[in-house]
Amino acid sequence: MQYVSTRGGMAPSNFSDVLLEGLAPDGGLVVPVEIPTVDAATIESWRELTYPQLATEVIGLYWTDIPREDLAELCQAAYGDQFNADDVVPLTPIDQMAALVDLSQGPTLAFKDMAMQFLGEALPYVLKQRDQTLNILGATSGDTGSAAEYAFRSKPNIGVFMLSPKGRMSQFQRAQMYTLTDDNIHNIVIDGVFDDAQNLVKELNGDLDFKAKHSLGTVNSINLGRLIAQSVYYFWAWLRVTTGIPADQREGFSVSFAVPSGNFGNVFSGQLARQMGLPIDTLVLATNENNVLDEFFRSGKYEPRSAANTLATSSPSMDISKASNLERFIYLVLGQDAQALAQAWEQLDSNGTLDLSEHQPRFQQEFGMVSGTSTHEDRVATIRATYEKSKVVIDPHTADGVTVARGYQKPNQPMLVLETAKPEKFTDIVNEALGFEPELLPEYAKLLELGQHTVELGTEAQALREYIALHYV
Structure with a gap:
């Protein structure tokens, strides 16, 4: 290779x-x-x-x-x-056809x-x-x-x-x-x-x-090593969610993934898995108020924002306005043509905008990519609604994923939302939504001191x- x-x-x-x-x-x-x-x-x-x-x-x-x-x-x-879970990545149902892919069992949650x-x-x-x-x-x-x-x-x-x-x-x-x-x-x-x-x-x-x-x-x-390692859990989640389906019906059974996105790495790992042959119907890219990527997938125009125009939000790990890994996706869109990619980046560097609107219909048709934006109010409401329905507490980035996923769910097709972090890392917004703070384990609480x-x-x-x-x- x-x-x-x-x-x-x-x-x-x-x-x-x-x-x-x-x-x-x-x-x-x-x-x-x-x-x-x-x-x-x-x-x-x-x-x-x-x-x-x-x-x-x-x-x-x-x-x-x-x-x-x-x-x-x-x-x-x-x-x-x-890793805290015996199987490393458990799946946690949050309703009949949606589940969290629990990726936060590692040492930094x-x-x-x-x-x-x-x-x-x-x-x-x-x-x-x-x-x-x-x-x-x-x-x-x-x-x-x-x-x-x-x-x-x-x-x-x-x-x-x-x-x-x-x-x-x-x-x-x-x-x-x-x-x-x-x-x-x-x-x-x-x-x-x-x-x-x-x-x-x-x-x-x-x-x-x-x-x-x-x-x-x-x-x-x-x-690239990170993205390839991340593609593993897309296969893992598909294998887990299809376990209850009769063996003769599994081939080609597709699921969708919703992915909270900042630098486009996690969702591109899903695109790799999809290109490899995993039956993924849709990759739902969720942004917060810094929604440059949502605008790109809806219009085909990529316009990174300046530092001054990058908002500080309650899902801070997604406060990014220039997604490095988008270049890999555009490379695929342009037929893996390095010369065309270099010319596209010259266009972006010269005028601050990359116009790929002629290719925009292919984003969903060929690559299964759709997107949406979530706000602070959405995050609070989704954290509250998820807890009331399933007694599962989610962090604000995962809440962005759940919020946007709701607009793309299809009948009889599982929607898997990639969990971003444990809610203990973002106590303020959890308290705003639920009226209590998730309790840190003693070994983590000591870090604050x-x-x-x-x-x-x-x-x-x-x-x-x-x-x-x-x-x-």
């Missing part, structure tokens, strides 16, 4: 190479030359597998330059005791653990094989940072430099990240919004001399370069 850049400026590489690289050298995103496919019989043969075994099968279709027994060991280590725990095993494996070091440079709007830091804390030959927007995360999210004291963890608070932090990551990754000298890589969702360790920087790239140069491994 070989990988190239969406913009055509990277020689074909293997999975181990792109796992370390993150962003392609030409500024594009890494994609497989050809998305692997599986038939219905193969998917059915996976039904009795454990989650680590299923991850081995799915990831193994992409990571072909590793011995299969080594990959199996990495997956077993990634999805082991650090957010879906980001599903991929990050895998990378926490895979990256050290590759580095040891090659006798190399890696300095992870990332940006977070909330959950990616803590998931990365918990996956890589005290790992040999790895440093983590995580950028986060000042004052834009919940109290618990800040406590999870900023209380870590491991020598290889560096929390850098940027005086701006998530998009400012993300732009810094892209700028330093685009400085190839600096990147090479300081061995920079990334585990943001621009890292610990001292926090951060470095504050502005949005200038040079200051970040200087800090990394002093602290990289």
Whole structure:
């Protein structure tokens, strides 16, 4: 299996190479030359597998330059005791035809653990094989940072430099990240919004001399390894929800997924699963008030907003107005034509707008993609209604997913909503909706009492370069 850049400026590489690289050298995103496919019989043969075994099968279709027994060991280590549920990803019904895919059983109580725990095993494996070091440079709007830091804390030959927007995360999210004291963890608070932090990551990754000298890589969702690891739970959920269907009726039985979306990585993982052959009818992309992606899928026009126009909302992990992973989807829409993609991005860079309205009907017809917007009032109402109906408490991002999913449910077709995080991480809005706060387990409550360790920087790239140069491994 070989990988190239969406913009055509990277020689074909293997999975181990792109796992370390993150962003392609030409500024594009890494994609497989050809998305692997599986038939219905193969998917059915996976039904009795454990989650680590299923991850081995799915990831193994992409990571072909590793011995299969080594990959199996990495997956077993990634999805082991650090997850609270015995089966790693349970499904929780919220009505007769809708269920939550519970992706928040990991150590940081957010879906980001599903991929990050895998990378926490895979990256050290590759580095040891090659006798190399890696300095992870990332940006977070909330959950990616803590998931990365918990996956890589005290790992040999790895440093983590995580950028986060000042004052834009919940109290618990800040406590999870900023209380870590491991020598290889560096929390850098940027005086701006998530998009400012993300732009810094892209700028330093685009400085190839600096990147090479300081061995920079990334585990943001621009890292293809994360997206492939995330595609596993789409297969897992389909296999679980179809268990009660007679075997002779399972083939081709389609379900829909609703996905709260910020940087477009989670929903693109679903698109990968769909392209691979999983019977997904519709991928419902849910945004909050920062609804650039909803506008794009409805009109075909992509108009990222400035930092000043990116709102601070009660689902803060989705407060993103420039979705990095959208480039991978547009690459598919343009027929995997790197030249056409590069021209499209030149258009976006020159006038701030990318007009693909001629392709918009294909978004649903060919790729099964639809979208919708949820507001603070929607979140509050949905948290309340879900609890009253099912006694399940959901977080605000998941509430965005449930809200938008309601407009796309079809008779006799399951709608699976990807849970984003545990509600304990967002107590204010849960209290507003339900009149009580979900109780933190004692080990998590203690985090709120610990001292926090951060470095504050502005949005200038040079200051970040200087800090990394002093602290990289």
